Amino acid sequence: MKEILTHRMDVRAPAVPTMLAILPALFVAVLTLSLGAASAYAPPATGEMAVVFPPWTGEVEAFERVAQAGGQLVGPSRFGNIVIAVAPDPGFAERVAEQGALFTAKATGICGPASP
Numbered sequence: 001m002k003e004i005l006t007h008r009m010d011v012r013a014p015a016v017p018t019m020l021a022i023l024p025a026l027f028v029a030v031l032t033l034s035l036g037a038a039s040a041y042a043p044p045a046t047g048e049m050a051v052v053f054p055p056w057t058g059e060v061e062a063f064e065r066v067a068q069a070g071g072q073l074v075g076p077s078r079f080g081n082i083v084i085a086v087a088p089d090p091g092f093a094e095r096v097a098e099q100g101a102l103f104t105a106k107a108t109g110i111c112g113p114a115s116p
Contacts, residue, residue: 043104045090048074050111052102053081065099074107076114084113 043049051071053062059080063073071085071092084107087093093104105111 043093043106044087046087046092048084048086048107049093050077050105050107051083051085051096052105052111053083053100054102055081057081057100059083065101066096069095069099069101071096074113077107077111078114082111 051062051066053065057065057080059076062081062083066073066083066085069092070089071087074084074086077084085092085096087104096104107113
């Protein structure tokens with residue numbers, strides 16, 4: 001009987017720390033949100049789009065760069081470094097990137113025009 005009482009179950013913490021155990025789920029969540037945001041703000045090949053420049057780019061400079069890339073200006077957005085333009089052809093996004101734009105996005109939401 002004494003043997004039964006002295007024998008205890010060895011309860012230990014899991015071999016993998018808790019933070020490492022949730023990394024796969026965290027990765028899937030971030031990937032899903034990123035793909036959702038990318039598809040919601042994917043710009044059209046031609047037509048109206050937001051052109052995003054680095055934050056230190058002024059509005060006038062952004063307008064000039066869009067014009068140099070062959071785009072037509074629609075107007076400003078809520079931010080000085082994001083302008084709304086019309087892409088006349090599918091090569092506009094590449095040309096405006098050569099002018100210093102970070103990326104183009106659909107002109108809705110936070111990247112939408114300043115006034116409707």
